[in-house]
Amino acid sequence: MLYGYAGNTLRIDLSTGTIEKEPLKQEWVDEFIGGRGFTSKILYDENPPGVHPLDPENRFIIAMGPLSGLFVPAAGKTHFAAKSPATGGYGDSNMGGHFGVTMKYAGYDVTILKGSAAEPSYIFIDNDTVEIRPALHLWGRGSTDVEDALKHDLGQDFQILTIGQAGERLVNFACISHDFGRQAGRTGIGAVLGSKKIKAIAVRGTKDIPVFDPKGLLKKGKETYAACREKPGFKGWTPEGTAGITNWCNDVGALPTRNFATSHCDYADKINGKAILDQLKITDKGCFSCPIPCGKYGVAKTEMGKVYVEGPEYETLALLGSNCELSDIHAVAHANWVCDELGLDTCSAGAVVSFALECYEKGLISEEEMGMDVKWGDLASMVHILECIARREGIGDLLAEGVFKAAQKIGKDSSKFAIHVKGLEWTGYESRNAPGMMLGYMTADVGAHHSRCWVLGSDVANAVGGNKDANVHDLISGGASFDTIPKADHKNVVPLVLKSQHLRPAFDILGTCRLQYMEIGLETSYYEDLYYHATGKKLDFNRELLNLSEKIWNLNRMFNKREIPDFGRQYDYPPPRFYEESIPSGPNKGHCMPFPVIEEMLDAYYQARGWDSNGIPTNETLKKFNLIKSTTPQL
Amino acid sequence: MTLSFNQETCSGCKACELVCSLQNLKIINPSKAMLHVSALFPEPGKYFVEICDQCGECANACPREAIVLIKGTYRIDKKKCDQCLLCVPACPKNLVKVDDTGMPYKCINCRQCVEVCPRDALAFN
Structure with a gap:
């Protein structure tokens, strides 16, 4: 009996309509545990090398972890992966809510889609009943509209x-x-799901998930919920959720503003967590089993109408808010709703819109090409650009490629302010003053995403002379006192970056949200005990789980090497704006990240990882992680 | 003394369903829990929890008087129950469930949901 897992993999070939269920591979469980471990392994093994991200052969993988769906705080994360249309390399993304756990209750830890349906379809799953159903009536409709209809x-x-x-x-x-x-x-x-003509997946699951020791899990689960309540962050962090960090970011000069031209604005108070609570919120909205619901669901009212929307959370406030100079919380929330309905990532969408606004301001995109006279901080301008992108109309067809590819076509130095790494747009933390954060963004497997590394606390605490809010970082580093944490000198950020890059994704392996640990400081020992009661197996979080996390990091690097022909060091550079332009205003005025410093950090990082000077894992490193066989092409 | 629900603080996490099934049935399966969390979105954007308030309709429907009130809680006497399941549709909240052997079960006011709810949305008063 495989405890802690539903025990099955669901394989659907959309081209042939074949639906197969097979036992979850013991090899995956033994070596990769779950979630992000499964997606990395399966994508490397099963995706045909060199396949185009939008080719039917690209696999779309859904994976849950051994703690998903159990009596464990915030065990509601669903992990998705495919070869990324944005980067051409390893792509993954996860979400909260109730979808993944319901897949697990239906009996499936892993679902792998390949092929492409002949016509728009949705996948219907009701425990053992799995069908590919027509969805012509849903095609072209908005995300929440379709969810409501289904x-x-x-x-x-x-x-x-x-x-x-x-x-x-x-x-x-x-x-x-x-x-x-x-x-x-x-x-x-x-887009990968779209390329397969899958508009939606609907699932109902009502089966038991077998666990090794139900009595032990009950006891430990109760203890864990009780422990969460005792953490200061339980009451301190929860009310505003991620939006609570907005003012802190602005105060330390880390809030992206005007397409990352600067890192501070004078209207943060208008688009922060308090503004959400005061002006928008109807209810706290939690994911499955989460005791600290960060979701704030509410109503936004603007000249463009009244909309119900969850959020904006911090990244959305930063990217659709200050980065586009939108200074009204209702307007930011409306832009958030537009993105949700059109199915656009608010992080990248905000970065792309701000890039487009800067191109327009500099005359690189004309009014005729843009379709209207667009302005910074104007909701109607943003909605126009977002709708053009989602429909690929006019300039939107170009912008739909993301800032990296759009800048290549627009030319005229626009690449200097196309803020991305590897083709994935940067998220909500200015890093010219923050070497650790910069290095984390540069080297993340999926591109410029903070979910892989967040060390801004120690970075900026040092940069501004020891800010008291650095306690955010104390939590990240597992309770160490601030005095013992390496400071933001670029020469010593590597160990901190490595630790964060292994620690944050570790929760994606287990199938839980990292925020119980990161934001309220729930100790990792709880996860060790919960894992034992669930699976019957011991797991040393710091030794075994973080080691697996490092192994996955190397495997994903090898996936990128395999899939991107000239992959290497050049893919780890930040955009020129960050090493050519100093921050012009705010607390970090004058800060820049000189290119030699970037090179020095990369050298140190590659060395610490056991990679060569081009950023490729050496044979010794692959051997250390038992990856030689799986990453060597079969003759 | 019965369960009560405070909609203002509920965030829909279903920890109550999890602990209910694990405490009483020794399994992980929220769909078998003796209370039920539902969500009404996009409008009005609210959560609801159906709870057993010990109204006694199940007992009224039982032809064998197998459901009896003990210290404020209606309990099913498994020795008397002949599994006719008339109590199931009698529950106005659909919270009388049936286990794999055909035996009905219902909320016994174990209060674990109250204890675990991180939002204090459930109370016993």
């Missing part, structure tokens, strides 16, 4: 994921939407 047709107890028009039109930053406001936003995962 719940109406099938029943409220079905959990739904959808793509919007952006996914249908293969926009490189199309997302997957679920639960009226949760998204798997990054790496263009929604």
Whole structure:
């Protein structure tokens, strides 16, 4: 008996209509545990090398972890992966809500889609019943509109994921939407589903998940929920959720503003967590089993209408807010809703819109090409650009490729302010003053995404002379006192970056949200005990799980090497704006990240990882992680 | 003394369903829990939890008087129950469930949901 898992893999070939169920491979469980471990392994092994991300042969993988769906705080994460349309390399994204756990209750830890349906379809899953159903009536409709329609047709107890028009039109930053406001936003995962003509997946699951020691899990689960309540962050962090960090970011000069031209604005108070609570919120909205619901669901009212929307969370506030100079919380929330409905990742969408606005301001995109006279901080301008992108109309067809590819076509130095790494747009933390954060963004497997590394606390605490809010970082580093944490000198950020790059994705392996640990400081020992009661197996979090996390990091690097012909060091550079332009205003005025410093950090990082000077894992490193066989092409 | 629900604080996490099934049935399966969380989105954007308030309709429907009130809680006497399941449709909240052997079961006011709810959305009063 495989405890802690549903025990099955669901394989669907959309081209042939073949649906197969097979036992979950013991090899995957033994070596990769779950979630992100499964997706990395399966994508490397099963994706045909060199396949185009939008080719039917690209696999679309859904994976849960051994703790998903159990009596464990915030065990509601669903992990998706495919070769990324945005980067051409390893792409993954995860979301909260209730979808993944319901897949597990239906009996499936892993679902692998390949092929492409002949016509728009949705996948219907009701425990053992799995069908590919026509979805012509849903095609072209908005994400939440479709979710509402399917719940109406099938029943409220079905959990739904959808793509919007952006996914249908293969926009490189199309997302997957679920639960009226949760998204798997990054790496263009929604476009992969769109390329397979899958508009939605609807699932109902009512089976038991077998666990090794139900009594022990009950006891430890109760203890863990009780422990969460005792953490200061339980009451301190939860009310505003991620939006609570907005003012802190602005105060330390890390809030992206005007397409990362600067890192501070004078209207942060208008678009922060308090503004959401005061002006928008109807209810706290939590993911499955989460005691600290970061979701804030509410109503936004603007000249463009009244909309119900979850959020904006911090990244959305930064990218659709200050980065586009939008200074009204209702307007930011409306832009958030537009992205949700069209199926656009709010992070990349904000970065692309701000890039487009700067191009327009500099005369690189004309008014005729843009389709209207667009302005910074203007909701109507943003909605116009977003709708053009999702429909691939006019300039939107170019912008739908993301800032990296769009800048290549626009030319005229626009690449200097196309803010991305590897083709994935940068998220909400200015890093010219933050070497660790910069290095984390540069080297993340999926491109410029903070979910892989967040060390801004120690970075900026040092940069501004020891800010008291550095306690955010104390939590990240597992309770170490701030005095013992390496400071933001670029010469010693590597160990901190490595630790964060292994620690944060570790929760994606288990199938839980990292925020219980990161934001309220729930100790990792709880996860060790919960894992034991669930699976019957011991797991040393710091030794074994972080070692697996490092192994996965190397495997994904090898995937990128295999899939991107000239992959190497040049793919780890930040955009020129960050090493050529100093921050012009705010607390970090004058800060820049000189290119020699970037090179020095990369050298140190590669050495610490056991990679060569081009950033490729050496044979010794692959051997250390038992990856030689799996990453060597079969003759 | 019965369960009560505070909609203002519920965030729909279903920890109550998890602990209910694990405490009483020794399994992980929220769909078998003796209370039920539902969500109404996109409008009005609210959560609801159906709870057993010990109204006694199940007992009224039982032809064998197998459901009896003990210290404020209606309990099913498995020795008396002949599994006719008339109590199931009698529950106005659909919270009388049936296990794999055909035996009905219902909320016994174990209060674990109250204890675990991280939002204090459930109370016993």
